[in-house]
Amino acid sequence: AREILEQSEKLTAVGQLAAGIAHEIRNPLTAIKGFLQLMKADLNENYYEIMFSELSRIELIIGELLMVSKPQKTAYLPNDLIVIVNHVIALLSSQANMQNVTITPVFEAEQAWIRCDQNQIKQVLVNMIKNAIEAMPKGGDISIKVKTDNEVRLEISDQGQGIPEEKLVRLGQPFYTTKEKGTGLGLLVSFNIIRNHQGKVKVKSKLNVGTTFSISFPLIEPSADQRADS
Ligand code: ADP
Numbered sequence: 464a465r466e467i468l469e470q471s472e473k474l475t476a477v478g479q480l481a482a483g484i485a486h487e488i489r490n491p492l493t494a495i496k497g498f499l500q501l502m503k504a505d506l507n508e509n510y511y512e513i514m515f516s517e518l519s520r521i522e523l524i525i526g527e528l529l530m531v532s533k534p535q536k537t538a539y540l541p542n543d544l545i546v547i548v549n550h551v552i553a554l555l556s557s558q559a560n561m562q563n564v565t566i567t568p569v570f571e572a573e574q575a576w577i578r579c580d581q582n583q584i585k586q587v588l589v590n591m592i593k594n595a596i597e598a599m600p601k602g603g604d605i606s607i608k609v610k611t612d613n614e615v616r617l618e619i620s621d622q623g624q625g626i627p628e629e630k631l632v633r634l635g636q637p638f639y640t641t642k643e644k645g646t647g648l649g650l651l652v653s654f655n656i657i658r659n660h661q662g663k664v665k666v667k668s669k670l671n672v673g674t675t676f677s678i679s680f681p682l683i684e685p686s687a688d689q690r691a692d693s
């Protein structure tokens with residue numbers, strides 16, 4: 464395990480984002496335009512399929528971009544991170560099973576209260592667990608650890624392919640992806656959410672051994688009447 468990554472200001476360089484968007488959307492648009500011209504001469508089912516999938520790609524990219532750019536309605540309330548993690552594991556475990564992946568919760572505290580927008584934290588977990596699943600095409604285990612000291616710590620570890628050291632700085636940059644069908648926006652969205660929660664992220668990775676994302680949040684002590692659930 465090596466190399467600590469501090470993600471901060473560089474995430475939202477507007478120029479970089481704009482150039483990335485232009486590039487990412489122009490490619491499928493160029494393809495669609497080309498196939499429309501072909502279809503004028505020859506109405507072929509395959510052209511339709513390709514155009515449909517290119518349009519779906521644009522839709523996906525724009526959907527994820529909206530999450531970065533449009534401030535959503537947020538509700539920062541006291542929540543037990545352990546409850547949130549359990550929800551997300553329940554949500555993703557059958558999908559993980561189909562990929563021969565198990566998800567193991569490791570809770571080293573009874574409760575872990577943070578002030579957060581529940582849905583946003585769920586989104587971070589979903590993004591990171593999906594990445595972990597995708598990093599283990601032959602299957603494996605994902606451990607999700609929650610512990611508390613003077614902060615709340617969340618560690619998501621996989622046994623996947625790992626990330627080369629020189630690529631760690633690229634994580635969270637708009638459109639950085641190594642996947643054929645990736646958008647390269649999942650970590651950008653996740654890091655932004657974590658930052659908006661006064662959280663910090665670190666990444667440790669070793670090639671062919673696995674990757675751990677460690678996230679820390681300020682710990683709160685909710686009074687009984689503040690609690691969002693329970
Ligand atoms: P996407 O998943 O669409 O590629 P992300 O922003 O979620 O976009 O991730 C960006 C890139 O970071 C991935 O393409 C992959 O190369 C790398 N990555 C992220 N998480 C992991 C992981 N757990 N193991 C290995 N590589 C990862």
Ligand code: MG
Pocket residue numbers: 590593594649650
């Ligand atoms: Mg992803």
